Amino acid sequence: MQSGELSAFGTILLFIIGGILFFGVAMLTARLLRPHRPNAEKLSSYECGEEVAGSAWGPFNVRYYIVALVFILFDVELAFLFPWAVVFGDHKLDVASGGLWSWYALAEMFIFVAILALGLSYAWVKGHLDWVRPQTRPSDWQSKVPAQLYDRVNEKYKSSR
Amino acid sequence: MFYSVVLLSIFGILNLFLGFLKSRAWLLPVTLLFLATALVVTLTDWNKSLFFWNYMMSTDNVSVAFATIIIVSAMLILPLSRFYFPNAAAPVPEYYAILLFSVVGAILMVTYENIIMLFLGLETLSIAMYILAGSDKRNPRSHEAALKYFLMGAFATGILLFGVAMLYGATGTFNLSGLAQYVRTTLVNGASPMLYLGLTLVLIGILFKLSVAPFHFWTPDVYDGTPTLFTAFMATVVKTAGFAALYKILSVSFTGIYSVWWITLAATSVLTLLIGNITAVYQQSFKRMLAYSSISHAGYLLIAVTAMGQTSQSSILFYSLAYTLATITSFAVLILVNENRAGESFSAFNGLARHNPFLAFALTVAMCSLAGIPLTGGFFGKFYIFINALEKGLLFLLVVAVLMSAVGIYYYFRVVIAMYMRGSDDNAVADRIIVPKSYAAVLAITTFLTILLGVAPDLLVRYF
Numbered sequence: 001m002q003s004g005e006l007s008a009f010g011t012i013l014l015f016i017i018g019g020i021l022f023f024g025v026a027m028l029t030a031r032l033l034r035p036h037r038p039n040a041e042k043l044s045s046y047e048c049g050e051e052v053a054g055s056a057w058g059p060f061n062v063r064y065y066i067v068a069l070v071f072i073l074f075d076v077e078l079a080f081l082f083p084w085a086v087v088f089g090d091h092k093l094d095v096a097s098g099g100l101w102s103w104y105a106l107a108e109m110f111i112f113v114a115i116l117a118l119g120l121s122y123a124w125v126k127g128h129l130d131w132v133r134p135q136t137r138p139s140d141w142q143s144k145v146p147a148q149l150y151d152r153v154n155e156k157y158k159s160s161r
Numbered sequence: 162m163f164y165s166v167v168l169l170s171i172f173g174i175l176n177l178f179l180g181f182l183k184s185r186a187w188l189l190p191v192t193l194l195f196l197a198t199a200l201v202v203t204l205t206d207w208n209k210s211l212f213f214w215n216y217m218m219s220t221d222n223v224s225v226a227f228a229t230i231i232i233v234s235a236m237l238i239l240p241l242s243r244f245y246f247p248n249a250a251a252p253v254p255e256y257y258a259i260l261l262f263s264v265v266g267a268i269l270m271v272t273y274e275n276i277i278m279l280f281l282g283l284e285t286l287s288i289a290m291y292i293l294a295g296s297d298k299r300n301p302r303s304h305e306a307a308l309k310y311f312l313m314g315a316f317a318t319g320i321l322l323f324g325v326a327m328l329y330g331a332t333g334t335f336n337l338s339g340l341a342q343y344v345r346t347t348l349v350n351g352a353s354p355m356l357y358l359g360l361t362l363v364l365i366g367i368l369f370k371l372s373v374a375p376f377h378f379w380t381p382d383v384y385d386g387t388p389t390l391f392t393a394f395m396a397t398v399v400k401t402a403g404f405a406a407l408y409k410i411l412s413v414s415f416t417g418i419y420s421v422w423w424i425t426l427a428a429t430s431v432l433t434l435l436i437g438n439i440t441a442v443y444q445q446s447f448k449r450m451l452a453y454s455s456i457s458h459a460g461y462l463l464i465a466v467t468a469m470g471q472t473s474q475s476s477i478l479f480y481s482l483a484y485t486l487a488t489i490t491s492f493a494v495l496i497l498v499n500e501n502r503a504g505e506s507f508s509a510f511n512g513l514a515r516h517n518p519f520l521a522f523a524l525t526v527a528m529c530s531l532a533g534i535p536l537t538g539g540f541f542g543k544f545y546i547f548i549n550a551l552e553k554g555l556l557f558l559l560v561v562a563v564l565m566s567a568v569g570i571y572y573y574f575r576v577v578i579a580m581y582m583r584g585s586d587d588n589a590v591a592d593r594i595i596v597p598k599s600y601a602a603v604l605a606i607t608t609f610l611t612i613l614l615g616v617a618p619d620l621l622v623r624y625f
Contacts, residue, residue, distance in 0.1 A: 093617070122177055 066128045070120065077116050084109055162220040162228060162273050163213045165203040166265055169195070171260035181253025192257045193239055196264070203268075216336060219274040222405045223340060223474050223625065227271040227405040230478070234397045234485045235264050237607060240599035241493050243498075245390050256296060260394065263289035265395035265400035271409070274333045276325050276363075276409065278408035279406055283321070283370065286399060287314045293391040294383060306386025313379040314370065321366025327359025337413040344417035357421060363410070364425065371403040373463060377456045384452035389499065392448070393492035396455045397485040404462050404477055412469055419469065426467040431561050433460030438565040441572045448505045450572055451491055454531060457569065458484050464562055465546045468553035475625035483530055483538030483614055484619070490527035490607045493600055494520050501594045513580040516593040521580045523604040530611045532573040533566050538614030545622075 043050050084105065087093070093101040124127060172195035179188060203225060210221045234261060239260070248254055262285060269282025291314065295307025331353045332343040347356070365376065372380040384392050415422060437457030444450040458480075465476045495505065497520065502509045514521035530539035543566060550559045596604075614621065 118174060118178075125181055 063131060066123070070123055070128070073116055073119055077113065080112065081109070162203060162206050162218065162224065162268065162331050165199045165228065165232075166218075166272075166449075168267055169261050169265045169268070172268070173258045173265070174197070176254055176258040176261060180258075183198050185210065185253065188254055188257065188587050189239065189243060192238060192261070195261065196232055196236045197265075200229065200236070203228045203232060203473060211485040217275045217278050218269070218272045223250055223478065224272045224405070224409075226478055226625070227401060227481070228268045230482050230485060231264060231267045231398050231403050233536055234401070234489060235260060235394070237486075237603050238393050238397070238492075240603050241393070241496060242390055243599040244597055245496065247337070254264050254565055256293065259289045263293075263394070263398065267398050270402040271405040271411070273406070276328065276337070276340075276410070279410070280318075280322060280325060282402070283367075283406070284318060285615070286402060287318065287370065287616050290391070290395055290399060291387025293386040293394070296391065298390045299394045300386075300387035303388065304386075307564055309379050310383045310387075313383075317369030319365050320369070324359045324364075324366060327355050327362060329359075331355040333358060337410065338403070340414035341417070344415060345617065355416075358417060360418075360422060361425070364407075364422065367403060367407050367410075368429060371400060371407070371459050373429050373459050374436050374456070375429065376479070377433065377436065377459075380456055381449050384445070384455070389448065389492055389496045391555050392451075393489055396451065396488050396492070400455065400459065400462075401481040401485060403457075404466070404481060406468075408466055408474060408477055411466060412474070416469065423467055423469075426463055427555065427558055430460050430463035430467055430558065433457065433463060434565040438568040438572075442568065444572070445507065446505045447491075447495055447507055447510065447576060450507075450576075451488070451495070454569070454573070455488070457565065458531070460565070461543060461546055461562060463549050464555070464558050468546075468549040468555050470553060472545070472548045472550060472552075472625075475622055476542070476549050478625065479538075479545055479614070479621060480542035483542040483611065486607045486611045486614070487527040487530035487537075487539060490611070492605060493607075494524045494527075495605055497594050497596065497600060507575055507579050508583075510576050510579040511583040513594075515584075517596065519601070519604070520594065520596065522569070523608045524580065525577050526611055527606050528573040528577055532570045534570075536612065536615045537619070538590075538611045541614055541618040542614075545618075 041047065088102065088105045088109070090101065099106075172192075176188075176192060176195070179191060206220045206225050207222060210219070212219045239257070242256070243251070246256075262402070266282045266285025266287075266289065269278055269285065273279040274284060291307055291311045292513075294310045295303055297303035325335070328340065332340055334340060334343070343356075369376040384395065387395060411422070434457055437453050437455075437460055441450050441453035441457065444453060461486075462477060462480055465473045467481065497506050498509050498513070511525075513524075526537060530537035533539045533543040547559055547562065550556075550562070
């Protein structure tokens with residue numbers, strides 16, 4: 001490396017500094033320009049009207065974690081597909097190998113995706129994808145009040161609604 | 162080694178899907194067959210020295226031998242699972258699959274040529290162990306073990322990775338031979354301090370996993386809480402793979418700066434021997450005693466690494482094998498005693514010799530081997546390591562090690578005394594333990610090999 005020239009890490013450092021600057025300048029500009037009139041409604045978590053009930057640190061249903069894990073499966077797959085896509089269509093490699101390179105790369109990626117698909121099918125067969133809804137069981141309690149009484153009441157107040 | 166890694170990964174996935182079959186009867190034989198296949202494939206690499214996966218991995222006779230020890234110990238531990246899961250709903254296929262994956266990690270750790278592969282192997286092995294540590298879902302102690310192991314292990318991994326980054330920053334390479342070349346050339350020019358810092362951090366990361374003294378504090382709780390079957394795996398496979406990895410990185414890359422790191426290793430090994438052996442004396446539970454004993458054996462193995470020379474890799478190999486065999490025996494007997502007499506303390510072993518002479522004999526041989534009594538493999542293991550230390554002139558290490566093996570005899574023989582000299586107190590304890598065939602086979606093999614190594618150590622040593 002010649003002096004005065006940036007190494008690969010220098011570029012990364014510049015990138016980080018650029019990122020921080022970009023973010024900082026945008027936030028600072030917004031702070032200088034925007035009006036500052038907070039009220040209780042504005043400061044609530046969901047301004048759209050959803051009431052906040054309790055802390056978010058409560059226990060969650062464990063199924064959410066399984067769904068998150070299955071999501072990771074696809075996430076990782078996608079993260080590996082991007083660098084693969086860059087070298088897959090490499091013209092130089094393709095010419096050098098007489099067209100074999102693309103087939104090789106394609107086969108490799110299919111093997112990789114197949115292994116991940118195996119993981120998904122495992123989770124599927126195990127029943128981790130079934131989201132069992134709680135069964136609502138009708139109560140067998142017999143009311144002493146006859147049903148037509150309710151109907152009469154409903155009928156009576158129908159017009160006033 | 163290339164094919165054994167690939168095959169074992171595929172077998173692990175296969176095992177997951179075998180779990181969907183109605184019958185569980187084939188699961189254990191098929192898994193053993195998988196491991197046997199991997200063993201045969203591994204042994205075909207004998208006397209070949211080659212690189213594969215773009216210089217990421219390399220095999221030689223030593224790595225083949227370590228991989229063999231790892232696969233064989235997995236094959237000896239697996240049959241112990243036969244009656245270990247009384248609950249029909251226990252996810253046994255998943256446990257087997259995780260064990261196979263962890264064997265893959267261990268093999269990566271003994272064949273790596275690139276530090277990235279070391280990290281990958283260590284993580285594959287560790288993550289599998291975190292899961293298995295917490296596999297007893299109804300037992301809060303198992304949860305405690307998994308959480309402690311995970312937090313400590315993740316911390317150690319972070320330190321290791323930081324060290325790897327430092328080494329890369331200093332040398333610009335992850336390759337062991339590249340590091341070695343850098344170390345050779347900088348001896349003239351003066352090395353960057355980042356190299357020393359990186360090496361220290363990498364050492365800390367690996368020593369943490371090996372439960373060496375200043376970083377040992379997670380071991381007793383984790384070994385104690387983990388289901389005994391998986392503790393046996395943890396105490397043998399993880400330790401063997403870890404020492405192979407430690408020896409490889411130090412001997413290939415950093416012999417040039419031996420004067421820098423040997424004092425660190427010597428100090429930690431003295432500390433490990435002292436803490437491991439003296440604390441083991443105070444234990445009332447056999448399982449916790451074995452945990453401290455595993456710490457102290459890490460200390461002995463560390464002496465061989467410190468006294469790096471021509472024969473130290475063969476001493477490490479021999480010691481790992483002898484330690485592995487004896488440890489598997491002890492844990493196998495512990496599982497039986499714990500299930501039949503409901504206790505892990507020394508008093509649970511009272512009067513075992515009268516009702517189960519075979520179990521008592523096997524455990525006695527194992528204890529003798531761990532203590533280093535002649536005619537068992539453990540004696541020659543210690544003998545070779547002490548010779549290494551003597552040749553290197555590390556006399557103070559030798560003195561500490563010999564004194565501490567004398568301490569070791571005390572706590573290892575407590576269980577022997579309990580078995581042979583103490584009668585059982587109550588009638589319930591007096592019942593004879595029925596030894597399943599799979600346990601009997603494993604115990605026979607390990608005991609035979611322990612004695613064979615003690616009578617004819619040359620069978621193994623002449624190859625290295």
